[in-house]
Amino acid sequence: MTAAQVVSTAIFVVAFAMILLGRIHRTIVAMAGAAVMLAAGILMGFYSQEQALHAIDFNTLGLLLGMMILVQVLQQTGFFQYVAILTAKASRGNPWFLLVMLGTTTTVLSLFLDNVTTVVLIAPVTILIAELLGISPVPFLIAEALLSDTGGVATLVGDPPNVIIGSAAGFTFGDFLTHTAPVVLVAWLATLLLLRLLFRSELANPPRNIDGLMHLDENEALHDRASLGKTIIVLGVVVLLFFLHGQLHLTPAYIALGGAAAALLWVRPDVDETLPPVEWSVLLFFAALFVAVGGLEASGVLELLAGRVVGLAQGNLLAASLLVLWVAAIASAAVDNIPFTIAFVPVIQQLGHLGIHTSPLWWALALGAGFGGNATPIGSTANIIVVTLSEKTRTPITTRIWVRSGVPVMIVTCIVGSVLFALFFGWMSTP
């Protein structure tokens, strides 16, 4: 190892450890890590400012930013409360049906919209509904996070790791629908059945009163029908373009940001209310982490790492892919799956440079990072949100309560993922 490799590795390991410990906000750590990495790179001559700018994946940032703005415009119309109430009423107060309805709603919304925002908006309504019924909101909140995390793996825009992987590997929206989506469908159904088993005693408690739920008027939750119609049309066009972006040679970032521009122009929301709730700290965290990982790449550490594992991948690509899936899953349980994915993507890119066929490795990473995030409260951003929200209520979700359902769900979904991956390995080796 050269001095530059040792220094860049040390900077990255310290920054990553501090992100894990969580004493200092992760965005601050990532920005400081990026600054130190670049300073070392300039002083030692292994990393330039131009390289750092190129290391930032603006396609990922643009796609996330565009979708976040669209969701904010949609959010202001009361749409999420409307949908949650409408679907919850369809359960007629039966706890198991309620869990299925709210879980499915959250999943379907988060297939196309930012997972975090969906959970942020559906969770308070879930707490409302559980309180009106006189039952504990905990199984419903955990189910929403686990099901939407699992479901999000199905699409390019469903969860941030997919956005990063799709951008790095050049996979289209359609590629995700034909590769991860079928696996996710099976894993999602398995998750739902597992939740029924894990929460069987909680779900057996009959609600004390279902009138409160049935008397909720979803139409009153909707405060701006005209804006809702416009935003839904824009979102429909955006999703349609996502399906076609490969053929049209449009980047997902352009589609999302173009959609955001169209929605802002058409709906004309108050910009001071719409733009601040966008998760700027998350976007900044991504950009800074890209710069830090760029330093590792520039110093040659990732090439070195890829050189070590290339033998395994050449020997048995299926075994290497399954290893990636499980390593990604376990790592994503311990840390938020986003930083892990950002750090792991260049390793697979290096393997590609060494002549390995990387398609199966990308799909394995997407499945592992997505499913692994379920295990712990810190595994995905949606989980963190649900837990933080529950801490403001009388029934806080502790790590222990989470792990009791999160770990079985992670293991079952990863087993489902591995089996299907191995059975359809030929297909997973495309495109």
Add this chain to the structure above:
Amino acid sequence: VTVTASTTVEEAARVVVQERVGTLPVIDKEGVLTGVVRLQDLLRIFMPDFVALLDNIDFVHDFGALEQVQPQQISDVAHLTMTDLAATPVAVEEDCGLMAALAAIVKHQLQDLPVVDKAGRLVGIASRVDIARAFFAPRFGDGLSP
């Protein structure tokens, strides 16, 4: 009517019922005002969780199971003391001007304004109606004299 830091929610609730007051000044052994518990602070702990979590609750008309407060819910909060609830007091000194007193109730949205002496000891409570009457009467007449 005053309470101390160790007064429980249960005791405070009884004070509200018996004395018909909406503001409970918290005083220490020397009579120094250390905090204020407002009726809404006391009520908030009985509110369902969603009230604080949702921006808009106007669409909730029927509170369903929540209309019957469960014994469990009462026993969960009965042991809380005024230390857990009291906010830093907003108070004025005895010699403070009328406009300063008015500004304090408007700015802090107070129902009642505690009045303290130079040593910080509670000497009385002025309700917002008392203060408003003192402000309006000389300007617009008290309606009693023709």
